[in-house]
Amino acid sequence: MKEINVAVTGGAGQIAYSLLPRLISGETFGEETKVNLRLIEIPQVVDKLEGTIMELIDCGFKQTGELVATSDIREGVKDADWVLLVGSIPRGIVIDGKKIEERSDLLKINGGIFTAQGSAIGELAKSDAKILVVGNPANTNALIGKNQANNPSQKWFAMTALDANRAKAQLAAKAGVEISSVTNMAIWGNHSPTMYPDPYNAKIDGVSAVEVINDTNWIENDYLPLVQQRGKAVIDARGASSAASAANAAIDTVKAVESPTASGDCFSAAIASDGSYGVPEGLIFGYPLRTTENGEVEIIQGIEINDFAQAKIDTTTEELLSEKEAVKGLLG
């Protein structure tokens, strides 16, 4: 059996609880791949991972390799093929007597985590390692990590697949079709309420979703906020942020990067902009992507951007630029 090394931060968190069994079951990396898993947690929590490891052993998957728990990021990411950066500090946590509510404070605190993680990955993970940032603010955390890693052959992604799955589900429900009928879903920009889940280029059975649904008022005034605010709606209803669906989206992203994209379709993730669609170079920006037959991930070119879409893309770009400005001291 082939073997790969996968490192996951936030190993004791709620997303990880749904994610980890699926990483070592053959579902994500294939039936014939043994997965060595390194679970990384902060020192206060790392002991809990022993229980997680017991459960992973008790799943009894033949693809399960070595299971390691550590609070040392350098040990965790050494020789990693994939690094899933899930761990981060949530909004609302109290640090030194101060409740962290402001996005700018959150950016700085989590940014601090991603500088150390980024440099360890750049130095110690494999030269062709792929890194998926799930922990929020995901795009800007990835910007910091990638910058610190300073290892151009490694590929950094921030997760927008959950937004894409949410957007497909809403369009399918409105059109009264199976979700598998919805393709070409691009999430442009930031994983935040400014994201643009593109309904014009999304297709339902091969036709623009906007044409099929034929209700511009619903598209612009109901669908967009539904998708953009879905994370908050889940928190309000469940008292905790999306976990099973976030883990599922992380699995979807790994699979989308690891296998060629179906002809004519795309997948959604944020990657470093190369200037495509006028987005400043280097920003970690949500784009429609394709994995080629030889495993390269490309930004799909030539997608039509109408005035409505351009205004949305401008707004999310502005937000990412202001996040970049807020963490400029962490960009090395």
Ligand SMILES: NC(=O)c1ccc[n+]([C@@H]2O[C@H](COP(=O)([O-])OP(=O)(O)OC[C@H]3O[C@@H](n4cnc5c(N)ncnc54)[C@H](O)[C@@H]3O)[C@@H](O)[C@H]2O)c1
């Ligand atoms: N991109 C997306 O679509 C998406 C969707 C849902 C949630 N999220 C984000 O994912 C993150 C994790 O969510 P969760 O529900 O699992 O949170 P959680 O609070 O249950 O778990 C987070 C875990 O990360 C750990 N952690 C914190 N700092 C760490 C560090 N420096 N190294 C290693 N581990 C560390 C914590 O100890 C905790 O166990 C949050 O930031 C959340 O906002 C992103």
